[in-house]
Amino acid sequence: MKADPSSVDKAPAAGRPRDPRIDAAILRAATDLLVEIGYSNLTMAAVAHRAGTTKTALYRRWSSKAELVHEAAFPAAPTALAGPAGDIAADIRAMIAAARDVFTSPPVRAGMPGLIADMADDPDLNARVTQRFTGVFAAVRDRLADAVTRGEVRSDVDPDRLVEIIGGATMLRMLLWPGLELDDAWVDQTSAIVTQGVVA
CATH class of the missing domain: 1.10.10.60 (Homeodomain-like)
Structure with a gap:
């Protein structure tokens, strides 16, 4: 209106x-x-x-x-890591569920293809836009560092790669099967695979 x-x-x-x-x-x-x-x-x-x-x-x-x-x-960059540390499997599931919710929202579905194209053509624009996600990367980095200290996560796990895997898996799933819902079963299965890749 x-x-x-x-x-x-x-x-x-x-x-x-x-x-x-x-x-x-x-x-x-x-x-x-x-x-x-x-x-x-x-x-x-x-x-x-x-x-x-x-x-x-x-x-x-x-x-x-x-x-x-x-x-x-993307009015906010959700980290999905508001809860207390101590369970990396729960953290990963929360991040994947948050990515699912964000990427399946109508505005993101409508805007993502064009945004990706414009950002790929303009490195300066890419840098300005991705700067808004600095907090997400920092939160994941802190949570992984805490999990490494507890001996729950391998020390060679790169937090930036973890964010890329979660976001990339979500976007690719939407591109390959746009008509299928990203339900809780998908979140659970993807979370199990990613968790197995990072735990010590």
């Missing part, structure tokens, strides 16, 4: 702090349009119109469509 222009200010003058109402309206508009018309058809002008603001306001916040869509589709 189009935001009420009367409730969303136009882009603030230089030097003024960003208005969170505009941020929220833009992200909501981008998410809705992404699902409705897809990544390739989405334009910054269309998002600005839907949000009731201006293209200037968009570009003041996000330098490209890809960066805007990434933040709209």
Whole structure:
């Protein structure tokens, strides 16, 4: 639904702090349009119109469509590691379930193919976008280090590779069989395979 222009200010003058109402309206508009018309058809002008603001306001916040869509589709970078440490199998299952939930959401399904293509063509864009996941890698690194200290995980397990395996397995499963649900049985089976690869 189009935001009420009367409730969303136009882009603030230089030097003024960003208005969170505009941020929220833009992200909501981008998410809705992404699902409705897809990544390739989405334009910054269309998002600005839907949000009731201006293209200037968009570009003041996000330098490209890809960066805007990434933040709209991934409003947060969940680590799924909020619980206490002590069970690496539970940690891995939580991460795989979280990846499943994120990648199967309608905005991510709609935006992922275009985002991957744009990021592959622009190393600087890739670096800016993946920077948003710094916290995820740090959380996994800390949790694995704790598990290594306990003797639960082999010391040669690379946390970055673990994140890649979890995300890659989820995306490949969706690409190969897009019509099949990623149910809890898939999460359990994948978790068992990955866990066996890291335990001491």
